[in-house]
Amino acid sequence: MSAELRSLHASQSQLGADGQLLHFLTVEGLHKQKLLDILNSARQFAVSDPKVKKQHASLLDSHTVVNLFFEDSTRTRTTFEIAGKRLGASVINLNTARLSTKKGETVLDTVRTLEAMDTDIFVVRDSASGTAHLIARHVPAHVHIINAGDGRHAHPTQAMLDMFTIRESKGDFSQLRFAIVGDILHSRVARSQIAALQILGAREIRVIAPATLLPTEIERLGVTAHTDMDEGLTDVDVVMMLRLQLERMEGQLIPSSQEYFRCYGLNQDRLNRAAPDAVVMHPGPMNRGLEIASDVADSERSLILSQVKNGIAVRMAIMAELVGMRPKGSS
Numbered sequence: 053m054s055a056e057l058r059s060l061h062a063s064q065s066q067l068g069a070d071g072q073l074l075h076f077l078t079v080e081g082l083h084k085q086k087l088l089d090i091l092n093s094a095r096q097f098a099v100s101d102p103k104v105k106k107q108h109a110s111l112l113d114s115h116t117v118v119n120l121f122f123e124d125s126t127r128t129r130t131t132f133e134i135a136g137k138r139l140g141a142s143v144i145n146l147n148t149a150r151l152s153t154k155k156g157e158t159v160l161d162t163v164r165t166l167e168a169m170d171t172d173i174f175v176v177r178d179s180a181s182g183t184a185h186l187i188a189r190h191v192p193a194h195v196h197i198i199n200a201g202d203g204r205h206a207h208p209t210q211a212m213l214d215m216f217t218i219r220e221s222k223g224d225f226s227q228l229r230f231a232i233v234g235d236i237l238h239s240r241v242a243r244s245q246i247a248a249l250q251i252l253g254a255r256e257i258r259v260i261a262p263a264t265l266l267p268t269e270i271e272r273l274g275v276t277a278h279t280d281m282d283e284g285l286t287d288v289d290v291v292m293m294l295r296l297q298l299e300r301m302e303g304q305l306i307p308s309s310q311e312y313f314r315c316y317g318l319n320q321d322r323l324n325r326a327a328p329d330a331v332v333m334h335p336g337p338m339n340r341g342l343e344i345a346s347d348v349a350d351s352e353r354s355l356i357l358s359q360v361k362n363g364i365a366v367r368m369a370i371m372a373e374l375v376g377m378r379p380k381g382s383s
Contacts, residue, residue, distance in 0.1 A: 066188075073374055079206075082251065090212055090373055094362070108138060110140050112139035115139075116169070117173045117174075119132055128210075129177075134364050138368060141173075160186070167195055172196065174197050206243060210244060222289060228256075229290070230289070230292060232294065233316065234293055234294030234316065236265055238297040266279070285325045291331070323348055332356070333356060333359060336360065
């Protein structure tokens, strides 16, 4: 993270004086109990009983949620839309191609215009780092901002749905070894995953990537870096693959897609080096045959579809937490 973002980070409090979550911009700086509160609420929202779902459908019935996506992401936007509607909120998805910002109006002017229409929650995604933080500094106290991904900085709701998926599958984080594999350098997902795993007390966190895709001084984040895939995967319990973000790369950081898959793609032989009951994750969208082999992605050890499903419950939990409306039984 740049010095500018670290400074921005330090100055932007997500919590009120009473510990209430005001915005959800990053998992960094949050206490373990706050993450557990979100995970516990998500478990209640994941219940499929129609009677329970009906109880949840009125939690945000007087609220308006605006999905303000300056960067495309069908999966993330759709799960936020479903999450808001299941809580009873009015959800508006803005077509960023038609936004006034494309005509010269600033992001803050756009937000203030929408704020005047009684918006309660903005879900913000942008290719530029820090956009959600900027907006959070300029909205009144009753308006909440959720960071749905900003540049190379953070993707906190993805990290939380990953944590929920892991806890539901494997239990206690303190007993687990993790390997995050792929484009660490450009990945906001990896940064948020590392922070969340640290807070939740993971036994060990490894990052695996070619040297060109590893940030300098990555070990300062409390991880062990490996450039050898086979070595890094040995005995891990959870393999967290990353998308190779070719659109963010400047210069030739990998020799070829074929060579990348040969050295860093997850196939069955490599997965066999992990613990016998190791599980596989990927935030999507997957590049099959580049980051992961299809037989691994579609295997019984894959939690990839569970991640998608769990994203709805976790995003419901975050919205409910922001407005102080936890579901019954979540504490």
